[in-house]
Amino acid sequence: MINNFTHKQSAHCESGVVSNLLRFHGMDFDEPMVFGIGSGLFFSYLPFIRINGIPAVGYRIWPGQIFKRFSKRIGIKIETRKFSKPSTAMDELDRKLDQGQPTGMLTSVFYLNYLPAAYRFHFNAHNIIVFGKQNGHYLVSDPVMEYTTEISYEDLMRARFAKGMPEPSGRMYYPVKLPGEYAVEKAIWKGISQTSDHMTRIPMPLVGAKGMKYLASRLRQWPQRLGNRKAILWLGNVIRMQEEIGTGGAGFRFIHAAFLEQAGIKLNNDRLLTLSKDLTKSGDELRDFAYYAGRVCKNRKSDTKSFTELGDLLEACSNREQRIFTELYEVSKSQ
Amino acid sequence: MNKEQVPQDQENLNEGKLAKLYYATDEQGHYVKVNSIGWEPETVAMQQAWDVVHGEVQEALRKIRAGSASPLLYYIKKNIMTPSLVASYAGTFGFLVKLHCRPFFFRRLRRKTLEKYAYTFRITVDELIDAERLKQYDQ
Numbered sequence: 001m002i003n004n005f006t007h008k009q010s011a012h013c014e015s016g017v018v019s020n021l022l023r024f025h026g027m028d029f030d031e032p033m034v035f036g037i038g039s040g041l042f043f044s045y046l047p048f049i050r051i052n053g054i055p056a057v058g059y060r061i062w063p064g065q066i067f068k069r070f071s072k073r074i075g076i077k078i079e080t081r082k083f084s085k086p087s088t089a090m091d092e093l094d095r096k097l098d099q100g101q102p103t104g105m106l107t108s109v110f111y112l113n114y115l116p117a118a119y120r121f122h123f124n125a126h127n128i129i130v131f132g133k134q135n136g137h138y139l140v141s142d143p144v145m146e147y148t149t150e151i152s153y154e155d156l157m158r159a160r161f162a163k164g165m166p167e168p169s170g171r172m173y174y175p176v177k178l179p180g181e182y183a184v185e186k187a188i189w190k191g192i193s194q195t196s197d198h199m200t201r202i203p204m205p206l207v208g209a210k211g212m213k214y215l216a217s218r219l220r221q222w223p224q225r226l227g228n229r230k231a232i233l234w235l236g237n238v239i240r241m242q243e244e245i246g247t248g249g250a251g252f253r254f255i256h257a258a259f260l261e262q263a264g265i266k267l268n269n270d271r272l273l274t275l276s277k278d279l280t281k282s283g284d285e286l287r288d289f290a291y292y293a294g295r296v297c298k299n300r301k302s303d304t305k306s307f308t309e310l311g312d313l314l315e316a317c318s319n320r321e322q323r324i325f326t327e328l329y330e331v332s333k334s335q
Numbered sequence: 336m337n338k339e340q341v342p343q344d345q346e347n348l349n350e351g352k353l354a355k356l357y358y359a360t361d362e363q364g365h366y367v368k369v370n371s372i373g374w375e376p377e378t379v380a381m382q383q384a385w386d387v388v389h390g391e392v393q394e395a396l397r398k399i400r401a402g403s404a405s406p407l408l409y410y411i412k413k414n415i416m417t418p419s420l421v422a423s424y425a426g427t428f429g430f431l432v433k434l435h436c437r438p439f440f441f442r443r444l445r446r447k448t449l450e451k452y453a454y455t456f457r458i459t460v461d462e463l464i465d466a467e468r469l470k471q472y473d474q
Contacts, residue, residue, distance in 0.1 A: 009368075011356045032358070032366070052417075110415075118348035118381050122415060146354055146370065163423040233387065239380040254336065254358040258366035280360060284336055294376025297383055 005102050005131040007141040007148045011251055014066045015040060016143025017104045017127040022076075024102050024131075025178055036259030037073055037191040038066035041252050042198055043321075044207045045215040054234055057215065057241045060252050061198075063106075063125035063166070067173075069194070073187040077177035082169040086161045089170030090153065093130060093138075096174065102131035102141075105172040108162030112142070114149040124162050188263045192272075193332035195256070199325040209325065212318035220311035223302040231302040235310070239290045239297070250290065253283030260328075271331050275324055282320045289313045336360065338369045347373025348381055388415055399469050405441030406466050407432070410456045425451040438466075 005024050008031075010016025015035040022029055035041075040060050047055040071078050083089035096103045108124045109115060132139035137150040151159075160170045199208040206214060215238075222231040257279040264272030289310065296306050338359040354370040361367050395412045398404035411421055411432075418436070419429035427448075434440045435452075446460070453463045462468075 009356045009370075011358060114352070116348060116350040116352045118350075118385065119353070121384070122420070144353070144355065164420050233383070236380040236383040239376055240384060250336075251357065254366075258358045261366050277364065280336070287336065290376045294379045297376075298379045 005129075005141065008143075009146050010143040011255055012040070012060075013127045013143050014038075014063065015255070017129055018067055018070055020129055020141055020143060021102060021104055021175065025175055027074075027178065030262065032255050032259035032262055033188075034070055035066065035252075035255045036195070036263060037187045038068075038070035039191050039194040039198065040066040041195050041256045042207070043209065043211045045211045045218075046206060047218070051237075054237045057238050059241060063127075069191070071175075073190050074182050074184075075179035076175050078173050079176045080171060080173040082171045084169070086157050086170065089160060089172070090157055093172060094133065096172070097130070097133055101174050102129050103172050103174050104129050105160060105170075106168035107156075107159035108164075108168065109159075110162065111155050111159035112151065113155055114140070114142070114145070114151065122162070122164055124164055124166055124168055130156070185267060188267065189332050189335050192260075192263065192328055196325040196329035196332060200322060200329060209318050209322040212321065213315055216311040216314035216318060219314065220304075220308050223304050223307050228300075228302045231307065232297055232300055235293050235302075235307075236297045239293050250283045250286040253279055253286060257283060269331075271327075275328055275331070278320070278324050282317055282324065285313065285317045285320065289317065338367055341369045341371045342374035343371060344373045344375045344378065346375070347378050349373055388412070396469060396472055399466060402438060405436055405438045406463060406469055407441055407452060408436040409469055410452075410458070410463065411436070414456055421452070421455060424455040427451075 006020075008016075008020060008023070010019060010031040012031070012035060015031045015038065018034045018038070019029050019031045022034075029037075042058065042061040044058045045055065046058075049056040067078070070076075081092065083092070093103060093105075104127060106124070107126050107128055108122060109126045110120050110122045112120070112126070112128075127143070129141040129143075130138045131141055131148075134150070137152055138156050139148060140151050140156075141148050160168055160172075162168055202208050202210075205211065219235070219238075222234060225231075226234065257276045260272050260276035260279060264270065264276060292306070292313065293310055296302065296310070336357070336359045338361055341357050341359050349372065354372050357369050357371050358366050359369045391412045392409065395404060395409045399406060399409060411418065416424075417429075418432040422429045422432045425432070425448075435444060435448075441464075449460045449463060453460045456463070
């Protein structure tokens with residue numbers, strides 16, 4: 001068991017794992033910093049990708065990207081390995097633990113039995129850290145949990161070799177080379193500029209702030225197009241993606257706003273602080289949206305009026321974010 | 336969101352195991368970390384997703400009682416899987432899994448195939464083929 005590993009709870013699994021792993025190696029990055037530098041915030045509505053027949057909605061960048069971008073910007077070399085045989089993957093993990101290396105890995109939440117049963121759907125991109133082995137059980141630091149937990153060999157093996165989309169294939173990762181010196185300020189600006197670029201400047205209607213507007217316009221038609229039952233189900237999915245494991249839409253807005261605040265203080269930039277407050281408002285609006293949508297789902301009545309109003313709420317969010325990120329883009333370019 | 340506004344709804348599905356972390360603002364507008372035990376819209380949405388799952392499980396049980404489906408269908412639904420997902424676990428094809436959901440084909444399965452399915456669902460072969468027990472499950 002690795003003794004000097006400290007676990008800190010975080011709101012999102014990927015940024016939390018990176019933050020916890022790096023703390024062990026002596027680099028202190030708070031979760032929002034990782035999230036912001038890794039440009040984690042995004043929006044996408046991809047109706048042609050169906051998950052159980054429901055269009056995919058994402059309030060953040062796809063799994064794995066935060067990690068990749070962050071380590072590139074700070075200059076950390078990460079070794080990622082995947083395996084075809086479960087037993088080899090577990091042996092390799094044991095070897096890493098013997099060397100005193102806490103190891104991050106991709107798992108499916110379906111097999112993580114320390115989580116409440118209600119969360120255990122087949123979601124295959126959950127990140128955890130394994131930092132020790134005791135009495136045949138692995139010690140787990142799951143970033144969304146308050147405290148560290150443990151898991152059996154069998155459960156962990158199944159979680160690492162879950163099938164479906166995406167397949168974890170036993171992926172595990174650990175930093176092999178840390179930079180002696182690194183330019184945080186440059187990395188912060190790079191993170192801000194990429195997030196705002198992706199939120200406002202991708203010329204496609206389905207992603208970024210435009211994607212929110214598009215979803216709003218589609219959402220208004222759901223009751224006529226899909227009928228009562230399906231419209232409610234689809235709406236439920238929009239909130240679930242917002243708040244599922246590792247928080248979501250509104251949560252991500254708050255993490256990014258926290259990042260902007262930390263960045264504003266670090267770089268002594270007042271505009272970032274103001275924009276952080278604006279983004280907080282946008283997060284609040286998204287929470288209101290989820291709140292009303294939850295009401296509609298609870299009453300199981302999809303009258304056209306409520307869906308139109310929900311669409312209006314989402315469109316207001318879209319307009320606000322369009323403005324915030326355009327401004328952020330200008331600020332980051334003027335540096 | 337103010338830290339006082341961080342939802343603490345008693346009625347949740349977290350079983351007391353999970354208190355999520357939220358970023359919220361304090362009196363001066365600075366971000367702090369606050370735990371939340373649950374939030375109603377999230378609970379509603381999650382409950383709704385589970386209701387769909389439970390509905391499908393009940394439907395599978397009804398089919399088994401009527402003799403038009405094999406126990407395999409029940410375990411697929413119970414584990415929130417699809418035939419193609421089961422196929423990739425058991426190393427076969429989705430259409431075969433679909434066929435095996437019918438009693439006619441299920442009865443003729445080799446022990447080895449049954450073992451693969453049983454391993455996927457983490458049960459024994461005896462439990463897997465025991466349709467009578469499933470028929471006893473109440474509505």
